[in-house]
Amino acid sequence: MSGSSFEEHIGYARAVVDGDRVHVSGTTGFDYAAMTISDDVVEQAEQCLRNIGAALAEAECSFADVVRVRYLLSDRDDFEPCWPVLRRHFGDVRPAATMLVCGLADPRMKIEIEVDARRGSGDRD
Template sequence: MPRTRIFSGSVFEENIGYARAVVDGDWIFVSGTTGFDYRAGTISDDVVEQTRQCIANIRAAMEQAGFSLADVVRVRYLFPDPDDFEPCWPVLRECFGPAAPAATMMAAGLADPRMKVEIEVTGKRQG
């Protein structure tokens, strides 16, 4: 089965040269995804709203490939300010809690100072 690439229309994908997600068999690898609303070209100043938008962007890529958040087996959270992580827990629990994936949170600078969170996931189709 050939690899399939999923694009969201983000200018970052085009400018940097990557896909939002890559599907390889029963696996999906979703690139680090930020809280930009790609249709509106905006990003909220609020970290919780950015987290919701990150997950909406991830969900859209996964659904386009026939996956769901229930298929997530690994998640990585990146926060420039580690104090922003805990306020996001309720949203993260709501979206990823049912799958209970392996998870890591790291504090790291992101490409744009407006970005307060970036999330990367790996999923495996349940069979």
């Protein structure tokens, strides 16, 4: 649990650990401590990844263990500006990835990121 009010209101966990698998729910750019969100998609992407990084760390793994990532955006034109941020976290990891354009739960949300990780997979060649 991340402390996000969304988890309580909707009824889900930020991440679920199942053996060596870690499933991190779709994570938005909200700062969950303050429940604020930037208007800038790149800042939202940065915050998404801080939130995901915290969930992965609590599950005793890291971005190096991510094997699958899904990007959900409300506007396809917002994806390319996020690439440098995404590359910084996943460029050496090279997880399988998908980007979808869809409506998100709150109109302030511009990007949501979901990852699946496998503990110890960061050791792969």
